[in-house]
Amino acid sequence: MEDLPGTKISRRDLLIAGALSATAAAMPPVALAQAHAQDGAPSPGLPPVRCAFTVNGVRQELSLDARTSLLDALREHLRLTGTKKGCDHGQCGACTVLLDGRRINSCLTLAVMHEGAQITTIEGLGTPDKLHPMQAAFIKHDGYQCGYCTPGQICSAVAVLDEIRQGKPSHVTQDLAARPLLSVEEIRERMSGNICRCGAYSNIVDAITEVGGAAGRAA
Ligand code: FES
Ligand code: FES
Structure with a gap:
């Protein structure tokens, strides 16, 4: 594309710059501040x-x-x-x-x-050469499809087993004085904050059940 007369700027560069500044001008101050906060860089005028x-x-x-x-x-x-x-x-x-x-x-x-x-x-949690048992179980049981939710599911699942081990009750625990069970109902309730758009839920429960059962037998 040709340069503007007397400059090294092409018409295309000028149009892109114009569009970007128009977008920034149209953004409310809060949105601009959020954009700065998101990339981790301090906003102008705010000390890091x-x-x-x-x-x-x-x-x-x-x-x-x-x-x-x-x-x-x-x-x-x-x-x-x-x-x-x-x-x-x-x-x-x-x-x-x-x-x-x-x-x-x-x-x-x-x-x-x-x-x-x-x-x-x-x-x-693990490396490709040395997977965490929960990572290995998700692979074994096909506990994912697209995989986008999977890191969160696995971190959550590791914490769920710790919570059960520590005797922390959930919303579906029947006997608050007894140690919570590693039941499907308990796992589903405790994992209910992790959404899977692909619907891999039953395989995720299978993976957690296997790791929880193995840990229980080893304890
Ligand atoms: S990205 Fe944090 S709960 Fe959805
Ligand atoms: S595997 Fe795709 S969202 Fe859970």
């Missing part, structure tokens, strides 16, 4: 906040816009993209990670709230 935590055994020190979610810090800043963003509103569970051993929706919490925390993402 330093925070440090350990992710998958590695200490990380970040300088972030204070409004950056833990999910965006992991994905956009640390490039740990195994943790997925589905709804960004706490409704799908795709962003589940383990924080100090407990599961959490990383889209619903700010990174700067977790100074000194120990965080485990799907990348830290």
Whole structure:
């Protein structure tokens, strides 16, 4: 495409730049601020906040816009993209990670709230050569189709077995004084915050049942 007279800018470059600035001008200030927070870079005029935590055994020190979610810090800043963003509103569970051993929706919490925390993402549970038993069981039982929800499902499933082991009751536990059972009903209830659009639920339950049963026999 020809350059504009007296410049090195083509008409196409000019049209693209115009479209981008029109889009930015049309964005409300809140949306612009959210866009900055999402990429982890401080917004103009806002001082960055330093925070440090350990992710998958590695200490990380970040300088972030204070409004950056833990999910965006992991994905956009640390490039740990195994943790997925589905709804960004706490409704799908795709962003589940383990924080100090407990599961959490990383889209619903700010990174700067977790100074000194120990965080485990799907990348830290196992490796391709040495899978975590839950990862291996998901493969064995076909506990996924597209795989988008799978990192969150697996992190959640690992935490579910810990919760049952620790005797924490769920909404469907009948006897609050007894140790919760590793039943299909318990697993379905405890995993109900992890949505699978592909509907791999029954195979996911099979995978968790197998790992939970093996852990129970080993205990
Ligand atoms: S992305 Fe966090 S719950 Fe959906
Ligand atoms: S495997 Fe596709 S959304 Fe769960």
